[in-house]
Amino acid sequence: RDEVLFQAEGYWQEMLPHVTEAIEQQAExxxxxxxxxGTACTSGDPADVMIKVAKDVGARLIVVGSTGAGLLAEMVGSTTLRLLKKSQVPVVVVNK
Incomplete structure (x- = not known):
């Protein structure tokens, strides 16, 4: 059986400048x-990354939008739900 390994690293490097610009426009x-x-563009589990960045920069508040699917996750988003459970920094969820 043949297996194909997809490595997205090249895609990430290609998209990084575009993503960074879009995020910076929103921050403006x-x-x-x-x-x-402030802005940060990195990879990893979104909830874990947000918590780490918030800690690294001394953030006093994390603001996220709500999206997602699933029971409770449908109301707030699965990433947001994990963020709410794990974060020691207050999290404000904004309904899109």
């Missing part, structure tokens, strides 16, 4: 409203 909108905001 927040900054224009007078809110201090």
């Amino acid at each position: 909108k927040v900054r224009a409203a007078g809110v201090k905001a």
